Amino acid sequence: MTVPEPGSPLDTTGLAVPASAQAARGRPRSEKARKAILKATAALLLERGLAAVSMDAVALRAGVSKATIYRWWPTKEAVALDALYTRWEEAARHPSDTGSLRGDLLELLRPWAGIVRTAPYARVIAALLTRAQTDQVFGAEYRRRIVQPRRDQAREVFLRAVERGEVAADLNLEVALDLIYGPLYHRLLQGHAPLDDAFVTDVVDMVLAGIRLQAG
């Protein structure tokens, strides 16, 4: 399989028709239509959740035919994933270096928590998650687009802390990442308690210090 050019019009979700390197024959894909579809989807997604994102509704709102959507995305979840990714990538930033692991983590996690709790992203993520459980291909793409980028940022922060000597070099990094993001996603999705800045701080502090009474 050829790897799609990053940023090329064919690099939509990886679920789309794979790009070929040869000369582009025939009428080229309409960039206008692509953008209209993603914009309409994002709007529907935030207004009323994935349940409101029907192919018909997107087509109507984007002024585009259903066939055009199906040509490039296999399911409405794929469109939604693409729309969500596009929105989030614009807001992505490089994790800043505050000089301490605690500071870096708070700097990274608080804005993220702020975003996902203000807009109704929880129901979007939950819906995508549901699809990911059943559809292997979609699941991989979901993780690549939604889960991994943030995880990579946090990984960078942890590695910086190792370099500083703040944490042990043999730290189980993957588990540590789950320890950080797990509780945040838990509150986001289960909704049993608020995902506020106080909680983010508590999680970071408790993960760093541990629960058990220090010996002695």
Add this chain to the structure above:
Amino acid sequence: MTVPEPGSPLDTTGLAVPASAQAARGRPRSEKARKAILKATAALLLERGLAAVSMDAVALRAGVSKATIYRWWPTKEAVALDALYTRWEEAARHPSDTGSLRGDLLELLRPWAGIVRTAPYARVIAALLTRAQTDQVFGAEYRRRIVQPRRDQAREVFLRAVERGEVAADLNLEVALDLIYGPLYHRLLQGHAPLDDAFVTDVVDMVLAGIRLQAG
């Protein structure tokens, strides 16, 4: 949270006590139909996920009319929640006392992880979760039935540890619970890495000890 009156329109789950003391006029509810519905739903749920649980399919498989289902449950998610709860309650146990917080947690979490990773429960939970994002009433019921029972078990374990003097009395218990269950649900739902016993152990150990290098 108020407990819905059995038989009341707010009793969305159908788990009401079959016979109440008040005057029962007319033909009584068919217990046979109730069980057939839950059984058929559970089967469909595990075989093919919530997507396969349509009211028509359940009615057909249970040998019951659609009207009967709608009379007792408002949505298919409510039926599914009921079916899942019924299955899980049978397997519920009182958390045993191993003498240490670490031992109690492992004793509690490992069997749970074993269950949810063997059968395809992840997609069921994800689907219920999705509905919970949008439907407030359902969300409350979902948490009461699925999330809280396990959480209560773990809370009991933590309180025992406080009594033992193993952890500080001012431990932020709710955050601690999220620190334990968050990572487990994270792997269960996001699927980026396995939810095996090694991971459960790592989480417990890391939460207890903390990440940061001990001073010195």
Add this chain to the structure above:
Amino acid sequence: MTVPEPGSPLDTTGLAVPASAQAARGRPRSEKARKAILKATAALLLERGLAAVSMDAVALRAGVSKATIYRWWPTKEAVALDALYTRWEEAARHPSDTGSLRGDLLELLRPWAGIVRTAPYARVIAALLTRAQTDQVFGAEYRRRIVQPRRDQAREVFLRAVERGEVAADLNLEVALDLIYGPLYHRLLQGHAPLDDAFVTDVVDMVLAGIRLQAG
């Protein structure tokens, strides 16, 4: 196979779900919907031909759901056939006895020609005919409903003429019927010349007398 009761709500085209003699369980068929569908179809048919009779259009115009149409008719041609039949049956009359074969035939054929040439029935018949070429079941039904009734009327007229001694008793009746209706349908469908009363008269006279010069 049970024979549907003539005039019963299940006797639609014979293409519909066959009627059973047992007790009617469940909600009975909506007579209102059935009539609305046939009325809407007939209107579309005469206004713009079978091409305009889409299931969507009929459903919209009749204020009925598509599923209801599909429940009772397999194709739009079946609905159209039913609608056309319903319209025509109302206008059906018993062929009157004028005392002569020529008179009877003219009495029978002229009004028919008048009807089919004034309203745009030709395109409807052509379209049904086309479907009948490919679909055996539909073809049989088409002949039973559209072709046979008129043919039976003419057959009656011919038999009366045999009794009168006007034509030979060993007349090949089926060929004679084709000799009468064939030319009329030919002009109706091929459209190379008008189907007017003069033509009807010419056909009848020529069929009765023959083309060849009488010997001698």
Add this chain to the structure above:
Amino acid sequence: MTVPEPGSPLDTTGLAVPASAQAARGRPRSEKARKAILKATAALLLERGLAAVSMDAVALRAGVSKATIYRWWPTKEAVALDALYTRWEEAARHPSDTGSLRGDLLELLRPWAGIVRTAPYARVIAALLTRAQTDQVFGAEYRRRIVQPRRDQAREVFLRAVERGEVAADLNLEVALDLIYGPLYHRLLQGHAPLDDAFVTDVVDMVLAGIRLQAG
């Protein structure tokens, strides 16, 4: 009727002379493509009827682009008509002179009946007929190509009979033609009875002799 200029937009059939005397600018029309289109259409037509002749299917099968088809034919019916005409013209013969009207007619009609009843031409003709009801331009072309040629052959036969003195000079020729071809088309299209040689003979004999008992 005016004959469309080859290559003009009114030349809906594509049977135009490939090269005209006037200046041919740009790339000349591909004769290869034209033949491939007609061949593919004829194949689809006989295999599965006009319903299977979609522009996409023809383009795919002929190895041609849809635009090329649309450039030379306005509708799929026009292509089908062209394909059918091409096939039939090859088999066209001059009506032979057997010495009698009866013989000439049988000589002309029997082979025709044989052809149309063996291959599934009926559904093709019915479909073209249907289009002809709605589309005036197509209707005229259909008659010119399909109906008139055979009619002209029969007319020639009748005129020969007039010269022979076999039939009256004031015979209404057009009605006579309908009397011959009408019944044949009737059986071909309505399908209520077979279009075999016996029927052809019966029709000819009955038309020549008439139905009515000869006086005396």
Add this chain to the structure above:
DNA sequence: CGGTAATCGAGACGGTACGTCATGTCTTACA
């Protein structure tokens, strides 16, 4: 013991969305 009343099965109903297909138009690059 007959009347009252809620439940049950069956299944038709008006809707909405699905994913596919064909039509006829267009845009591009190549011949």
Add this chain to the structure above:
DNA sequence: TGTAAGACATGACGTACCGTCTCGATTACCG
């Protein structure tokens, strides 16, 4: 200019569920 390739808007297709409804048949109680 013609052609192959193929994207596009449009709109119908036939299917599947949704949640509601209308039946007749059951099955309790209560008077």
